[in-house]
Amino acid sequence: DQQVKQNSPSLSVQEGRISILNCDYTNSMFDYFLWYKKYPAEGPTFLISISSIKDKNEDGRFTVFLNKSAKHLSLHIVPSQPGDSAVYFCAAKGAYSGAGSYQLTFGKGTKLSVIP
Amino acid sequence: GAGVSQSPRYKVAKRGQDVALRCDPISGHVSLFWYQQALGQGPEFLTYFQNEAQLDKSGLPSDRFFAERPEGSVSTLKIQRTQQEDSAVYLCASSPTGNRYEQYFGPGTRLTVT
Numbered sequence: 001d002q003q004v005k006q007n008s009p010s011l012s013v014q015e016g017r018i019s020i021l022n023c024d025y026t027n028s029m030f031d032y033f034l035w036y037k038k039y040p041a042e043g044p045t046f047l048i049s050i051s052s053i054k055d056k057n058e059d060g061r062f063t064v065f066l067n068k069s070a071k072h073l074s075l076h077i078v079p080s081q082p083g084d085s086a087v088y089f090c091a092a093k094g095a096y097s098g099a100g101s102y103q104l105t106f107g108k109g110t111k112l113s114v115i116p
Numbered sequence: 117g118a119g120v121s122q123s124p125r126y127k128v129a130k131r132g133q134d135v136a137l138r139c140d141p142i143s144g145h146v147s148l149f150w151y152q153q154a155l156g157q158g159p160e161f162l163t164y165f166q167n168e169a170q171l172d173k174s175g176l177p178s179d180r181f182f183a184e185r186p187e188g189s190v191s192t193l194k195i196q197r198t199q200q201e202d203s204a205v206y207l208c209a210s211s212p213t214g215n216r217y218e219q220y221f222g223p224g225t226r227l228t229v230t
Binding site: 004032034036041042043044045046049089091093102103104105106107108109 | 120147149151156157158159160161164171172175207209211217218219220221222223224
């Protein structure tokens with residue numbers, strides 16, 4: 001069973017508008033969440049992260065919101081630009097002790113297309 | 117500075133062959149991870165090194181998969197007797213120490229087993 005779910009395989013947004021990418025998780029032991037962006041034939045690139053003790057983190061055009069009670073997080077991109085077109089992965093880290101706490105669990109990704 | 121590099125970028129192997137995939141992490145990064153990404157899926161954890169110590173190999177799918185990082189820098193993922201289900205992109209990531217949990221990924225090696 002998937003512990004990190006991105007239920008929208010794709011999303012299209014007009015340039016200049018807001019893009020909202022959603023992610024749900026089931027494991028209450030996750031304590032740190034990350035968003036990655038991936039272009040074809042490249043590895044995922046780290047975008048922004050949030051600790052479970054916060055509910056919002058902002059970096060330029062990117063803002064991540066965390067709703068722990070709903071086990072839901074979202075990535076907002078404002079304004080969206082054509083260069084933002086990529087696959088976005090949500091990832092989570094567990095609050096376990098020991099070596100197992102470092103691995104990331106990823107969702108399947110959402111393909112964002114920003115239309116000029 | 118230089119990012120994570122991986123080689124080869126593409127590898128085609130006949131079923132039953134052994135393959136070796138190389139990862140050069142970011143200089144000074146203590147932690148190194150290997151992930152497997154099947155088509156249309158997110159990366160899935162394989163194994164984790166802290167310096168030269170392999171601290172977690174719980175994600176390796178079978179005993180045909182073996183990883184090493186003998187000097188705490190470059191790492192090699194070896195797959196013996198490759199099978200078609202091993203076809204995937206193999207991603208390497210590295211991470212600094214401390215309270216930073218971001219992992220920095222290389223471009224991956226696309227393995228195709230025919």
